[in-house]
Amino acid sequence: MEIDLDGPEPLYEQIADMLSARIAEGTYEPRRRIPSEAALCEEFSVSRPTVRAAVKLLNDRGLTVTVRGKGTFVAEARPESEAGDRANR
Template sequence: MEFGPDDQVERDAPEAPYEQLAGILRARLERGDWKPRRPIPSEARLCDEYGLSRPTVRRAVAELVSAGLVFTVPQRGTYVCASRAEDERQGDT
């Protein structure tokens, strides 16, 4: 199922809450809500914003990490991966 960047997690939907959140965050990344190499909101903030538990948010973020969309830095947070085009430009400098 496709999720939009402004969707909310629906408790009675057939998809698990972490799948819904991962889809929503993916849509927000595609829309450009967060710039490459900049942090996404903290787990605590995502918990508050979407009304989910920390393990659910962690599982959603893990899905994005597995997809290569974000990366985590211990004690710092989760950051948006640089786009391939941006990586190629940086390699030219």
Template sequence: MAVIYLRDVIEPDGPVPPYLQLADILAGRIAREDWQPNRPIPSEFQLVQEFGVARGTARRAVAVLRERGLVFTVPHRGTYVAKAAPGPADEG
């Protein structure tokens, strides 16, 4: 279960690793539909600039989103929001 952060702020000394905090923040943006399916998410560089994290932290956060099935990466093009899986109300 993902933690929902009230502010989009990374707490570097918190109990949750920064890359997981960032992944949860980005997942929240996807869940709120701030970013639409098949549209790109910010680049690693943009995430580094916005959140003040290392590039490796941004990269690991995006990898977590890929593992969760929330995004997909197209080589040399970027990372995009995946289409939402149909929920129980959408089936049938």
């Protein structure tokens, strides 16, 4: 999957969706760091603010946690029953 520079979706959303897919498929494992902002900038050929917006979106979705000075980590996997319970509240 590639970024669609001419598409209607903002670049940061496209990047967040790609990173979300990698988390879902296990490429990035729970409690492990995702690539650095610099690495993501290089991979997607975008600016740092674009990558920061994508990572913020992942944090907002509860998929990652950013630890100042350490990086951004995939959030711990929640048991399915707990995830379902929260969705039903």
